[in-house]
Amino acid sequence: MTFLLRALILGLTLLFFTFFYLYINEDKYYPGADFQTSDMPKFELYDLYSEKVINQDNLDGTFLINVWASWCITCRVEHGFLVNLSNQNIPIIGLNYKDEKENAIEWIERFGDPYKFIIHDLKGELALDLGVTGAPETFLVSNGTLIAHYRGEVNDMIWKDVFMPIIKKEGLFKND
């Protein structure tokens, strides 16, 4: 009985150490990544450039939603990578988050426009429904379902480690 107990205590300790060791060394672990799927929420917001109303029906197929703002410094860091992605024919839809129209347009003119179109979300309504906590954040959407969500800057490494596996698994962006 004592032997069993000793084995149990030793075993539990070892289990714990193994668990933490594996947890720390897991390469794929990114705290900003979330792969819970959910439906694209309903919304009705204006286009950044015009008075055109955009709602959930204007979005179809597979695309990225990038949440950005002109006041967001990390967005500027991220921007070059997004321009690269759009040059590789990956459709990106911008969600301008809590930003003044003029500032946003000026920002796009200065740094380039990787977006198919930009939704102007002044109050952060759609962003709240999407579960956005700040900018930048990026979603992967396929046929009305959010399949990946990354909180933070998307760069080469994040794209390879977080987005590519799920894109390959689901077989997205094939016909581009």
Add this chain to the structure above:
Amino acid sequence: MIKFFFFITIFFSNNILSEPLYKLDSVDDEKRFYALIKEIKCPKCTSGSIASSNAPISEDIKLKIIELIKEGKSNEEIKIFLSERFGSDVLYNPGLNKNTYFLWFSPILFLIVLLLGFFLRKKA
């Protein structure tokens, strides 16, 4: 003259001019709101409830909660609404489900193991 100053002081005091930051329909709703925001973690903070946080997202969530309360949603429904969007870690009180069994029951397990060890040890 003293009366005059008294009225001036009262009339221009902050308390008279103040109004509640978050407007709700009834005192009960207000109590519910202030209790609820202490149970929800600010998703932008390392650890802190939205009640203690000034982050823009916490402010948005608070306003959303008010909207939901006015729509007549229960606390449970509001918590589900938020955890669907911001993940289950926005709730300070983790629910009992298959992901949290270890969290809830491991202390009891450890206690049993330790007690067994204590009572079954060989007395020298």
